[in-house]
Amino acid sequence: xxxxxxRGDGDGWVWCDQGHRHWGRFGAAGLLIRSWAPCDGDARxxxxxxxxxxxxxxxxxxxxxxxxxxxxxxxxxLREAEEEAGLPASSVxxxxxxxxxxxxxxxxxxxxxxxxxxxxxxxxxxxxxVRWIEVDEVDRLPLHPGFAATWxxxxxxxxxxxxxxxxxxxxxxxxxxxxxxxxxAGAARRLRDALVGLAVRGIPAGRLPPPLPPxxxxxxxxxxxxxxxxxxxxxxxxPLGAPPAATPPGRPPKTAPPPDPAPPRSPPHGPPLHAxxxxxAPATDPPTHAAPAAAVPPTAAPGGTAxxxxxxxxxxDRAMPALRPAAPHPPVQLEVIAxxxxxxxxxxxxxxxxxxxxxxxxxxxxxxxLAARVAAVGAATAGPSWLLRLIEPDLRSGE
Numbered sequence: 001x002x003x004x005x006x007r008g009d010g011d012g013w014v015w016c017d018q019g020h021r022h023w024g025r026f027g028a029a030g031l032l033i034r035s036w037a038p039c040d041g042d043a044r045x046x047x048x049x050x051x052x053x054x055x056x057x058x059x060x061x062x063x064x065x066x067x068x069x070x071x072x073x074x075x076x077x078l079r080e081a082e083e084e085a086g087l088p089a090s091s092v093x094x095x096x097x098x099x100x101x102x103x104x105x106x107x108x109x110x111x112x113x114x115x116x117x118x119x120x121x122x123x124x125x126x127x128x129x130v131r132w133i134e135v136d137e138v139d140r141l142p143l144h145p146g147f148a149a150t151w152x153x154x155x156x157x158x159x160x161x162x163x164x165x166x167x168x169x170x171x172x173x174x175x176x177x178x179x180x181x182x183x184x185a186g187a188a189r190r191l192r193d194a195l196v197g198l199a200v201r202g203i204p205a206g207r208l209p210p211p212l213p214p215x216x217x218x219x220x221x222x223x224x225x226x227x228x229x230x231x232x233x234x235x236x237x238x239p240l241g242a243p244p245a246a247t248p249p250g251r252p253p254k255t256a257p258p259p260d261p262a263p264p265r266s267p268p269h270g271p272p273l274h275a276x277x278x279x280x281a282p283a284t285d286p287p288t289h290a291a292p293a294a295a296v297p298p299t300a301a302p303g304g305t306a307x308x309x310x311x312x313x314x315x316x317d318r319a320m321p322a323l324r325p326a327a328p329h330p331p332v333q334l335e336v337i338a339x340x341x342x343x344x345x346x347x348x349x350x351x352x353x354x355x356x357x358x359x360x361x362x363x364x365x366x367x368x369x370l371a372a373r374v375a376a377v378g379a380a381t382a383g384p385s386w387l388l389r390l391i392e393p394d395l396r397s398g399e
Contacts, residue, residue, distance in 0.1 A: 010066040010076075017103030023055070023066055027106045029076040030064020030147075032154055033092055035114035035132070043135045046120045048085060049128040050144065061144030062109065063087070063130065072200075073097060073108035074221075085130040086123040091116030093333070095160040096217035097202060100150055109150060111157050111217065153216035161212065162354040163222040164347055164379075165387065166365035167191060168229055173366055173384035174395070188232035192336055194394035196240055199224050199334040207390065211380030212362055222362075224334040227347050233338035240332055344370045351379035 012025040022028070033046045047060045063084040067076040074094050081087040093115040100107045120130040133141070138151065171187045202221045205214035214220065228235060339346040347363060351374045354361040361379035364387045365371060371381040388395075 008066065008068040010068040010071075012066075014105055016105040020102060020105075022102070022105045022107075024105065024107075026067045026069055026071075027073075027108065028064060028066050029073040029080070029108040029110060030062035031077040031081040031087070031092070031110050031112060032062055033081070033087065033112045033114060033118070035118075044132045045135060045138070046085060046087065046118070046130065047133045047138070047141070048122075048126075048130045051126050051128055054126055056144050058128075058142065059144040060133075060138075060141045061147040063127075064107075064109075067108075074110050077108070077110035077112075082123075084122070084124045084126055086121045087118055088116070091118050093160060093223070094221045096157055096214075096221050097219040098150060098153060098157070098216065099218050100146065107146060109154060111154065113160050156216045158213070158215040158217070159359050161220060161222040161360045161362065162350070163224045164350055164354075164361060164363045164374075165191075165195065165224065165226045166343065166347055166363065166367065166370065166384075167226050167232060168343060169365045169367055169370075170384040170387060174388055184231040185234050188226075188228050189235050189238070190395060191391075192226055192235060192240070192334075194391040195224050195226060195334055196332055197394045198391050199332050203390065209362070209380075209382040209386050211382065212360065221333065225350055226334070226336045227339055227343050227350070228336060229339040229343040229346075236336040236338035238336075240334060344373065348373045348377060352377035354379070 010024055010026045010028075013021050013023060014025055015021055031046075035044050046063070048063045049060050050057050052058055063081045064077060065080040065084070067073060071079070074097075077094075078089040078092060081092070082089060091114065092112045094110050094112045096111045098109045098111065100109070120132065122128070122130050135155065138155075143151065167188050168184075171191055199222070202219040205218050205220065208214055208220060212220070337346065337350070344367070347365070347370060351361045351363055361374070363371070363374045363379050363381045364384060365374075365381060366383050374381060
């Protein structure tokens, strides 16, 4: 069934510094979602066979499109994937970002993994079909030029990453009189709030510790678990704060409206990363869904774009009306777990279930005994100083 969606203030053509014309006044974003078959572990991704009338019609690429001024790249990719491929955000867990920057315009690929039931199908009239494709088959398809250029890097991106934070150890290592002994819950709460910002913006590839190679990503989006114990256990029942509003990349046009405030936090994507995924990709290819006939323009608008399907109206002299509903802000990939007994036992148990071959686990602690225990179950470690350097500005703003 074809679904009609309104236009947003990001719809429109722009020129990049390299002299190319692209769709998306604030840039564009698309979703690369992967899954592993439960039997053989082979990776699969969801690709869109673009409608013949669209730009670069007949090629295969990612569901995606123009980013609106109020959206983050993750928010854009999740919205477009649901509009074009019927992929619900609740069944998708973002794991990283790859940015193809042309100067003045960029396309962000949001790499994600399956976290719930997914049945890809054309839903917006912009596709011939949308389906799971074996990774080894991708190079044999006629690919969209923008996707083809980034596919070699995307193919080697790592699995989802779980960042387990030993709350008591990290707060104690800060060494700034953070009130840990006077107010353990308050000190842990400040750490939690700082981790919200880290979960939203991610970790730049250049700042990852040696145990976590970026594998082609520009930004890692980990699932963060903060383990608290003792008097700090009470914060596990508290709601997280709202994430910061998105900032459009590049040089937005002068006609761009100011960003809207970020909506309240939603529940996390799917089950926690350290829990076994309940819905793995089927061992055999799901049936192909052919797109229904839809009233579409007979020809595509000219110009280059790395994703999304532009309408035939290519005028850039006027601001596009913000008719498209605001996409929900991506949920914060952070949870707080209260240790029932010793925090070390809880951290080891979480690390053991995450380091299952399909995910990576990194434990933040300076406790050598704990580091040895998590290494025995396949997890890597980094010291509190690495994490504190990333979140120190957030901690100061919360004091």
